[in-house]
Amino acid sequence: MAIQIFRFKKFPKKTSYKITKELPLSIILPFKNEASHLPNLLKSLEELNYANHEFIFVDDSSTDKGSDIINKHNSPKILISNENEPGKKGALETGIRHAKNNYIITWDSDITVHSEILTEFNQYFQQNEDMILGPVSFSAKNNFIANYGMLENTSLVAFGLMDAKANKPNMANGANFGFKRDLFLSLGGYSSNKAHAGGDDEFLMHLFMKAGAKIAALSSTNAMVYSQSMPNWKQFIHQRIRWGKKVNEYPNNLIKKYLTSQLLFIAYLTLSVLAICNQHYLPLALVLGAKITIDLTWFIAIKAFFQIKIDYAYALLSSVFQILIIPLVFVHVLIGKAEWKGRDI
Numbered sequence: 001m002a003i004q005i006f007r008f009k010k011f012p013k014k015t016s017y018k019i020t021k022e023l024p025l026s027i028i029l030p031f032k033n034e035a036s037h038l039p040n041l042l043k044s045l046e047e048l049n050y051a052n053h054e055f056i057f058v059d060d061s062s063t064d065k066g067s068d069i070i071n072k073h074n075s076p077k078i079l080i081s082n083e084n085e086p087g088k089k090g091a092l093e094t095g096i097r098h099a100k101n102n103y104i105i106t107w108d109s110d111i112t113v114h115s116e117i118l119t120e121f122n123q124y125f126q127q128n129e130d131m132i133l134g135p136v137s138f139s140a141k142n143n144f145i146a147n148y149g150m151l152e153n154t155s156l157v158a159f160g161l162m163d164a165k166a167n168k169p170n171m172a173n174g175a176n177f178g179f180k181r182d183l184f185l186s187l188g189g190y191s192s193n194k195a196h197a198g199g200d201d202e203f204l205m206h207l208f209m210k211a212g213a214k215i216a217a218l219s220s221t222n223a224m225v226y227s228q229s230m231p232n233w234k235q236f237i238h239q240r241i242r243w244g245k246k247v248n249e250y251p252n253n254l255i256k257k258y259l260t261s262q263l264l265f266i267a268y269l270t271l272s273v274l275a276i277c278n279q280h281y282l283p284l285a286l287v288l289g290a291k292i293t294i295d296l297t298w299f300i301a302i303k304a305f306f307q308i309k310i311d312y313a314y315a316l317l318s319s320v321f322q323i324l325i326i327p328l329v330f331v332h333v334l335i336g337k338a339e340w341k342g343r344d345i
Contacts, residue, residue, distance in 0.1 A: 004158075004159065004162065004298065005294075005297055005298050005301050007162050007166075008158060008162060008298075008301050008302060008305075009301065018123070021122075021126070022050060022051060022052035022122060023052065023101075023103050023122050023125050023126060024052050024053070024054075024100070024101040024102075024103065025050070025052065025053040025054075025101060025103045025104075025105055025118055025121065025122070025125075026053070026054050026056060026095075026096075026099035026100060026101040026103065026104050026105070026181070027053060027054070027055050027056065027104075027105045027106075027107060027118075028056050028058065028092055028095035028096060028099065028104060028105070028106045028107075029041075029055065029056065029057045029058070029095075029106075029107050029108075029109050030057075030058045030060050030082070030088050030091035030092055030095065030106075030108075030109065031057060031058070031059060031060065031062065031066055031109035032059075032060040032061060032062050032066075032088075032091075033062050033063060033064045033066065034062070034064075034066055034109040034110055035062075035064040035065050035066045035069055037109060037110040037111075038066055038069045038070060038109060039069060040112050041109055041110070041111060041112060041113075042069070042070070042073045042075065043112075044112035044113045044115075045075060045113065046075055047115045048113070048115055048117070048118055049115045049116055049118075049119060050118035050119055050122070053118060054076075054077075054078065054099070054100060054101065055075070055076070055077035055078065056077070056078045056080065056095040056098055056099060057070050057077055057078065057079045057080070057109075058080055058081070058082055058091040058092070058094050058095045059079065059080070059081050059082060059091075060082045060086065060087065060088065060090070060091040061082060061086055066109075067079060078098060080094060080095070080098060081094075082094050085194065088174075088200055089190040089193075089194060089200050092106060092190070092200055093189055093190060096181060096184065096185075096189070099181060101181070102180055102181045102182055103121075103125050103178065103180065103181070104178060104179055104180070104181050104184065105118075105121055105177065105178045106174055106177045106178070106200075107175060107176060107177075107225060108174065108175040108225075108227065110227060110228065111136075111175055111176075111225040111226055111227045112225070112226045113224075113225050113226070114221070114222050114223065114224050114225070116222040116223075117134070117176075117222065117223050117224070117225070119222070120134075120218050120220055120222050120223035121134070121178050121218070121223070124178075124216050124218065125178070125180075127216070128214065129214050129215070129216040130179060130180050130183055130208060130213035130214045130215065131177075131178065131179040131180075131204075131205060131208045131213055131214070131215045131216070132177070132178035132179070132215075132216050132217075132218060133160060133161060133164050133169065133172050133173070133176075133177065133205075133215065133216070133217045133218065134173075134176030134177060134178065134217075134218045134223050134224075134225065135157060135161060135176065135218060135219070135220075135221075135223055135224050135225075135305075135306065136153075136154075136157050136173050136175050136176050136224070136225050136226075136227055137154070137224050137225070137226050137227070137306045137307050137308060138150040138153050138154055138226075138227055138228065138229045138306075138308065139226065139227075139228055139229065139308070139309070140228070140229040140231075140309075141228075141229075141231050142311075143231070143232075144314055144317060144318075144321075145230070145231075145232060145233050145236050146228075146229045146230065146231050146232075147229070147311055147314035147315070147318065148236075148314070148317075148318040148321060148322075148325070149229035149230045149236050149239075150229040150308060151299055151308075151310070151314075151315060151318050152318070152322070153229060154302060154306050154308055155298065155299075155302065156171060157171075157173055157306070158302050158305075158306070159171060160172060160173065160217075161217040161218075161219060162217075164215055164216065164217035165217050165219065169205060169209065169215045169217075171202060172201040172202050172204075172205040173201055174200050174201035175225055175227055176218075176223070176224075176225040177201055179204070179208065183208065183211070183213060184204070187207050187208070187211055188207075189204075190203070190204065192207065221305060221307065224306075224307070226307075237329065240329045241329070288320065291319060291323075292316060292319045292320065295315070295318075295319040295322075296312070296315055296316065296319065299315050
């Protein structure tokens with residue numbers, strides 16, 4: 001983590017706009033039962049400072065009034081139903097097939113966006129990048145699990161962007177994601193991982209990497225989308241199980257990293273229990289104190305770029321709680337079940 005803090009301090013935070021030509025962009029927005037979030041999203045889309053684009057909303061079998069909200073909104077857009085297989089990947093494929101343009105951006109429907117975000121994507125697409133990873137900022141309600149999720153999610157996004165900047169991409173977030181349509185179609189899209197409910201982002205990134213595609217990370221706050229952390233324990237644990245279920249499809253080196261990290265936490269937890277049982281508190285206190293110090297330093301380092309509000313009492317508890325939650329999620333991934341938007345995983 002200390003190395004990551006140093007890397008993030010070197011992470012460029014601003015983009016100098018040099019190219020004024022607007023490439024035609026197609027923005028795909030799949031949604032399922034997001035009526036409560038759509039008004040804020042639509043309002044932020046009105047404020048975009050970019051003319052050459054189209055919005056394609058894809059209704060993935062919603063049972064609420066989401067489509068009505070979109071239809072009543074005055075801004076130009078295309079609204080279609082998911083005519084492919086159910087699920088986010090099917091909705092995305094439906095949207096991509098309807099897209100007029102080769103430059104595709106995918107956003108989740110529970111976000112809001114920065115007014116300059118399309119200009120940021122345009123800058124990188126003009127540099128002939130095949131895939132672009134964008135930053136995501138999370139906010140949290142005033143409870144512990146939401147704050148824990150905000151800090152962990154933000155950390156994961158930061159790690160993913162830094163690794164991509166170092167030409168070693170390993171994580172992506174489909175809430176803010178761009179790629180070329182022709183390459184997506186030539187590689188078969190999501191056909192190789194349809195069995196998984198999630199992974200539209202990371203599986204596709206790995207597919208592009210295997211093909212030798214150029215992958216870039218947006219490192220400007222102007223490229224940010226804003227989302228909410230999972231507000232309760234059930235949604236949080238189901239989200240983590242959904243993520244964990246993808247691991248066996250990752251490239252071998254990433255599987256090793258994931259398994260190693262889980263085993264290290266389990267080993268640390270086991271040694272902590274043994275130390276307490278044998279009344280050896282000082283070594284445990286020193287290691288725990290070092291972890292808390294490094295974690296809090298990291299949270300402070302990423303705070304300004306991701307525009308997050310940190311409750312330091314929750315942050316301290318999160319650092320300690322992580323020792324317990326990571327092995328717990330690992331066990332759930334191995335033997336547990338979860339659902340996502342009404343679908344079993």
